[in-house]
Amino acid sequence: MATRGRWRALAAIVLAGALILTGCSGDGAREDFAATFGDDATIAGIELSTADNMPFTGGVSAEVRAQAGATDAQLRALTDRLSAFAHDRADTDVRITLVADEATVPVFADAGLSARVLARAQSLRADERVASVALTSRPGEDRVSGVSVGLTGDDGAEAFALARSLPEVLADVTRSGRLHLTVRGADEAVRIQGDAGAWIDDAERAWTAVAGAVPTTGLHAEPERLEVTLAREVDVAAAAAAASAAPGAPAVVFASPLVDLGAGASGDAARALLAALDDARLSEVRTLWTDDGSIDLTVDSPARAASLAQAVSARPEASAFAAITVTAGAADDVALRVTAAPPLIGDRVAAAAAALRDTGAVSLVSAPRAVTLTVAGDASDEMLEEDLAVLRGLQDDGARLCANRADGTGVCVAGAPPT
Structure with missing residues (x-):
């Protein structure tokens, strides 16, 4: 009860801020949201702002955090209530995000779509490889356009397998549109990021070839570029030879405990300079x-x-x-x-x-x-x-x-x- 009291007090503060904004913009959507959901038993907290997060512009953007331990049925019912709020205000810019147990999802005016989005996020979250999942949608689009998955470990093979599966897993909520995906390891040693496509298979083949030839400790894959972190700098030549033999390989570059690469860098000029130094200076x-x-x-x-x-x-x-x-x-x-x-x-x-x-x-x-x-x-x-x-x-x-x-x-x- 004390916890609920604190969140009610927070909701009152948020509502007071909303009233200040609305007094200038003439939009009552934020007050309506706070009044409707401020005492909702399934909600632990609410953050409200204008739809585009700018003062005086109107609409409502709401991040709703569900109570810890809320059941699937409770979350589904909450999603239905949130969708109904958006549906009843079709002429208002309403953007709602629900956060529940390391799963973040957009809520749409279409209750059926919102239910499917929640179900897909919960299904991904139930995967033992997955620590967190966030689905996102572009403003004005009634579909999921992005997914970010945090892994429980930093296994490259698991990351590629999951990235490859995401378009199919989310097909009914992306409505076969473009999907931007991010799969990242627990310690960020592994990261796969970009619009879903055949490049993921090409990058996996190149990484598999390199990892089979020399010890590796991480990877960062993007369309047209794969950065592999080697366990030893001395393995660069062998790693490059392995990558070049992989069919359809993207541009492959190598980091190591000695060489750290900035965004888009190859490290070639740095390694040429190192090679020109005598052993005493290199050491x-x-x-x-x-x-x-x-x-x-x-x-x-x-x-x-x-x-x-x-x-x-x-x-x-x-x-x-x-x-x-x-x-x-x-x-x-x-x-x-x-x-x-x-x-x-x-x-x-x-x-x-x-x-x-x-x-x-x-x-x-x-x-x-x-x-x-x-x-x-x-x-x-x-x-x-x-x-x-x-x-x-x-x-x-x-x-x-x-x-x-x-x-x-x-x-x-x-x-x-x-x-």
Whole structure:
């Protein structure tokens, strides 16, 4: 009873907000919805807004969360009531979403369609491979146009099998229209995404060929592109050969514990640069990220950053990138990060490492338009101004230079640092 009381209070707050909006727009759909369903025993909570989620535009958008443990019969009856509300307001923009036990479905004015949509979602949710399912519909369309399925694990074969089956499973609620699908693993190591089509079979054949040849840890499949994450960087050549032998294979690219790819990247330019480095410098690279136009190389320490940056800057393969970043430290504890054009990266990292050493600062982040040095302790402004002088040569003309305390306060200048 206490829980229901809290949700009634929430419904009253939501209704008050709806009244404010309606007072400006003249639309009573939100008040009607709150009044109709605010005390519904099967409903745990309601979120209301205008139909397009913009103030003063009217209509109603309602996300209805069912009570935990609601039975199939209760959910079906609730769906019927929600559909009736939409049906009775055919001249109003009504958009309703029902959330029940990790299943999310749109509710239509057509009660029969709404019942079938709920049944399909519940059927998918009952699959032991499935942790969650969300069906969606485009505004103004009386059909399901999208499905997102979260898996209980990260098995590639299961993900492909489920993705391949979805158009048939949902055929009567998509009405044979285009279906956008997303199937994602529990840890996001596996992801299949795009409009359903024959490309799913092509991607599966390529992935199966690669996974049969070398150890893999993940995949991201889209129309015309398959990214496979390898367990080892040294297996790239063998993986590429296996993928090329698969009939109808899409463009296949490879990530690894060493190489992380940005959206749409192949990693070819990054791997060409790595191959050009001697073994000593190559061993300094802990990880790299690339979108093919830029590259971020991560090492353990500022000293290693300086030696690697000098070697990278000297290689003609570095010219494939508009910008190179060299980072020392963990992602959440960066000691040094410098971004510069390839011809400048070696000298800029060396100067940054020296500045970090000479000031005893805890971090230095340098980009062409901004340089920030962060010091330990409670330094005075006068001390910070002295630290600014060591940043000379780390920036482009007109860049902003800052020397900060750990709390973010400090001193900044635009242009050349003081002498």
